Amino acid sequence: MSRVIESDVCIIGAGITAAMVAERLAERTNASITIIEAGQRTASLAERTNTRARMLAYGENPYPNDHIPDQTGTGNMYRQMVVGGSAMHWGGAIPRYSPEDFRIRSLYGVGCDWPISFDDIEPYYQEAEERIGAAGEQGPEDCDPRSKPYPMPPLPLSYNLARMREWTDSAGIPFWTQPWARNTEPYRGRNVCQRCDTCAVCPTGAKYTPDFAFDQLLAQGRIDLVTRTLVRRLALEPGTDRIAAAEAVNRDAPTEPIEFRAGTFVLAGGHAWSSHLLLLSANSRFPDGLANRTGNVGRYMTGHWYVSGFIDLPMRLYPGIFANNSLLTHRFASPGPLDRYVRHDIRLWESDVGRVPRLRNGDGGLLWGDEVMADWRERTDSGATARIRSYYDVLPDRDSRLTLDGANTNALGDPMPRIDYRPAQASLDLEDHTHNTIFGRFEHLARAAGGSMMSRRTSRLWEHPGGGCRMGDDPATSVVDRWGRTHDHENLFVVGAPTIVSSGCANGTLTFCALSLMAAEEIGNGLGGG
Amino acid sequence: MPRSRRSFLKQSVATVAAASVAGCAPDGDGESGAASDGGTRAGATGTRASPLPASTLRAVGEAVLPAELGDDGRERAVAAFERWSDGLEPVAELAHPYLVPETRYSGPDPRPGWAAQLQGLEKECRARFGSEFGEIDVAARRNLLAGPVGQAGTGLGSPSNAGHVAVALMAHFFRSPTATDLCYGRVIAKQQCRGLDGALGEPVHVAGSEGGAP
Ligand SMILES: Cc1cc2nc3c(=O)[nH]c(=O)nc-3n(C[C@H](O)[C@H](O)[C@H](O)COP(=O)(O)OP(=O)(O)OC[C@H]3O[C@@H](n4cnc5c(N)ncnc54)[C@H](O)[C@@H]3O)c2cc1C
Ligand code: SF4
Numbered sequence: 008m009s010r011v012i013e014s015d016v017c018i019i020g021a022g023i024t025a026a027m028v029a030e031r032l033a034e035r036t037n038a039s040i041t042i043i044e045a046g047q048r049t050a051s052l053a054e055r056t057n058t059r060a061r062m063l064a065y066g067e068n069p070y071p072n073d074h075i076p077d078q079t080g081t082g083n084m085y086r087q088m089v090v091g092g093s094a095m096h097w098g099g100a101i102p103r104y105s106p107e108d109f110r111i112r113s114l115y116g117v118g119c120d121w122p123i124s125f126d127d128i129e130p131y132y133q134e135a136e137e138r139i140g141a142a143g144e145q146g147p148e149d150c151d152p153r154s155k156p157y158p159m160p161p162l163p164l165s166y167n168l169a170r171m172r173e174w175t176d177s178a179g180i181p182f183w184t185q186p187w188a189r190n191t192e193p194y195r196g197r198n199v200c201q202r203c204d205t206c207a208v209c210p211t212g213a214k215y216t217p218d219f220a221f222d223q224l225l226a227q228g229r230i231d232l233v234t235r236t237l238v239r240r241l242a243l244e245p246g247t248d249r250i251a252a253a254e255a256v257n258r259d260a261p262t263e264p265i266e267f268r269a270g271t272f273v274l275a276g277g278h279a280w281s282s283h284l285l286l287l288s289a290n291s292r293f294p295d296g297l298a299n300r301t302g303n304v305g306r307y308m309t310g311h312w313y314v315s316g317f318i319d320l321p322m323r324l325y326p327g328i329f330a331n332n333s334l335l336t337h338r339f340a341s342p343g344p345l346d347r348y349v350r351h352d353i354r355l356w357e358s359d360v361g362r363v364p365r366l367r368n369g370d371g372g373l374l375w376g377d378e379v380m381a382d383w384r385e386r387t388d389s390g391a392t393a394r395i396r397s398y399y400d401v402l403p404d405r406d407s408r409l410t411l412d413g414a415n416t417n418a419l420g421d422p423m424p425r426i427d428y429r430p431a432q433a434s435l436d437l438e439d440h441t442h443n444t445i446f447g448r449f450e451h452l453a454r455a456a457g458g459s460m461m462s463r464r465t466s467r468l469w470e471h472p473g474g475g476c477r478m479g480d481d482p483a484t485s486v487v488d489r490w491g492r493t494h495d496h497e498n499l500f501v502v503g504a505p506t507i508v509s510s511g512c513a514n515g516t517l518t519f520c521a522l523s524l525m526a527a528e529e530i531g532n533g534l535g536g537g
Numbered sequence: 538m539p540r541s542r543r544s545f546l547k548q549s550v551a552t553v554a555a556a557s558v559a560g561c562a563p564d565g566d567g568e569s570g571a572a573s574d575g576g577t578r579a580g581a582t583g584t585r586a587s588p589l590p591a592s593t594l595r596a597v598g599e600a601v602l603p604a605e606l607g608d609d610g611r612e613r614a615v616a617a618f619e620r621w622s623d624g625l626e627p628v629a630e631l632a633h634p635y636l637v638p639e640t641r642y643s644g645p646d647p648r649p650g651w652a653a654q655l656q657g658l659e660k661e662c663r664a665r666f667g668s669e670f671g672e673i674d675v676a677a678r679r680n681l682l683a684g685p686v687g688q689a690g691t692g693l694g695s696p697s698n699a700g701h702v703a704v705a706l707m708a709h710f711f712r713s714p715t716a717t718d719l720c721y722g723r724v725i726a727k728q729q730c731r732g733l734d735g736a737l738g739e740p741v742h743v744a745g746s747e748g749g750a751p
């Protein structure tokens with residue numbers, strides 16, 4: 008017999024989107040909230056000083072036990088399954104999507120419009136920025152619209168970025184400081200950034216990670232956080248389409264099932280595991296998986312691709328001052344009318360590429376001691392390097408798909424996810440045009456500095472992935488409505504990355520958080536909060 | 538009394554460390570070579586004695602590290618390498634690459650091989666010159682090292698992946714914040730907790746290098 012744990016709201020997954028939902032519900036309702044996380048806790052803030060040191064010295068994973076060995080899929084997906092999710096490791100770049108992202112069909116005749124507009128999501132962007140603690144600089148209003156200032160001033164430009172901004176100004180392209188989830192002032196009990204430049208693991212707590220939110224909610228007695236517990240399927244109430252329980256096992260006692268019962272279920276499992284759980288939960292009423300009456304679960308898996316390069320600049324810079332800050336422009340994400348569709352951001356970083364010490368000179372001769380230093384100085388004296396990268400949006404095909412992979416099972420015998428991403432034909436048709444346009448802008452920038460492109464590359468890694476449970480007004484083509492409520496189950500919400508329609512040309516997590524807060528508002532309304 | 542570049546560096550790094558907030562990594566001694574001397578590995582059995590023959594390693598250091606470091610600087614760089622090597626754990630779980638669902642591990646322990654290489658240098662030196670490696674001049678030492686070091690590529694990558702101990706020692710030093718500051722002649726102090734103030738200013742000269750890189 009199963010052990011039963013009851014609550015008003017059951018959240019599956021303890022990543023950043025879960026943190027948003029839990030925080031808002033805890034503040035605005037009296038609901039009891041249980042969060043189930045398959046992973047466990049990883050390095051505490053106090054331990055991160057040491058794990059950071061080991062990462063720097065030996066490349067070791069700074070987050071021990073941040074994944075589950077037998078719980079892994081095939082295709083582009085994060086390895087992390089841990090309290091805090093992937094946002095323990097994240098860099099914390101938190102741009103908003105552009106207004107155009109939500110209306111690309113209406114404006115440009117490609118892809119699909121979202122069921123919400125930028126204006127609909129804007130207040131939730133602001134709320135997410137306040138919860139996370141965003142430090143940012145207002146860009147030009149026509150390409151960086153916002154109704155309120157950032158909660159914190161931006162990270163200061165380093166000497167390098169300030170010189171680079173003079174250069175981009177001379178090229179006539181407005182750049183501003185990347186918004187970050189990093190404190191420039193003490194914020195919500197966390198430290199100010201110390202510019203130690205290892206943001207994958209932050210030893211000061213200046214970077215937001217979701218464990219801070221969970222710790223606070225636990226201290227307030229507002230949540231129960233059940234770790235090392237994997238939800239294997241969602242079960243229906245007999246005779247209805249409502250979800251009755253999340254059936255789970257504690258990984259330390261896999262033969263003793265646990266049943267989590269709740270009035271409302273929130274699936275916050277991230278871009279891969281959310282669709283996966285719905286597909287795993289197939290039953291006689293929903294033979295293709297829950298929320299999947301119209302066969303859309305696992306489809307339209309999406310993300311953005313990028314082009315990048317290095318620019319040789321005739322200026323004196325000092326790489327290492329602050330490699331984890333960058334300049335950003337969304338000018339080309341809000342391009343106005345277009346003859347042919349192409350939208351992208353551009354980011355710029357200091358870089359030491361081409362200017363690091365080496366063992367051989369340009370002729371292949373071995374260098375020793377002072378010769379290494381002299382060769383290195385020659386290359387740093389002759390100029391500097393900038394790293395440049397653009398995300399551009401790729402429209403997903405309906406068959407860009409997550410499926411259950413019977414050939415790859417976990418220790419419990421459950422099939423693991425397999426993701427086969429596929430771009431829509433429209434994106435393939437636009438690929439050369441996109442690359443040529445963006446590389447043309449890179450060249451323009453390089454020329455404006457009197458510099459040149461050192462190298463360039465294209466990538467089809469689906470970054471900031473999402474999809475699988477996309478939102479829409481029409482159940483025939485979507486899985487959830489604008490609030491993340493599944494069309495098929497009134498008490499089941501999917502939040503964040505899985506619900507996006509397309510992934511724009513900006514890092515996605517702030518949008519995932521804003522969408523989760525929209526869902527939390529709808530859930531809260533149902534609980535007498537808001 | 539004018540300070541030397543080395544004493545300036547030592548002091549500036551100490552100042553940076555003192556300004557750090559609680560929770561900021563100490564970043565080793567900054568002068569030592571590595572961005573960090575490594576921290577402690579959870580579950581590790583503790584620091585081991587270096588298995589690398591100390592005097593031969595120092596003699597290699599004289600041949601492959603910059604003479605401008607001086608004897609003290611080279612000693613600090615070699616000692617930092619030894620501490621780093623002591624803390625190295627073979628087959629450790631590595632940081633996950635972005636969006637890769639597999640777990641990756643570091644390679645096997647390179648230290649027995651490195652120790653054997655140092656012993657081999659001594660043997661060859663005795664056979665050829667009838668003296669210890671540290672007793673022949675630097676040019677002759679480089680001649681002996683040229684064969685094995687010549688098998689390495691162009692880059693100085695992660696020291697733990699270096700096939701030869703001389704390359705590991707060079708990689709460990711030249712990838713360090715100290716080496717970067719020496720190269721630029723400026724106190725950049727990369728990856729050290731430096732605070733946000735001061736990010737905008739051009740890094741100050743390493744004492745003794747005003748007017749350009751030394
Ligand atoms: C190195 C790195 C750098 C990044 N940098 C940035 C950046 O700068 N900017 C940006 O926008 N994004 C960045 N990202 C991406 C960002 O981290 C993710 O978009 C975000 O964390 C996703 O949050 P989530 O809540 O949707 O899902 P996740 O973080 O994946 O959390 C979901 C959690 O649910 C749990 N779970 C899933 N299924 C179950 C189940 N069946 N039972 C129990 N628990 C379950 C998982 O274990 C996991 O912990 C980065 C990611 C990485 C790895
Ligand atoms: S640079 Fe700032 S945010 Fe990044 S790791 Fe250091 S203290 Fe944390």
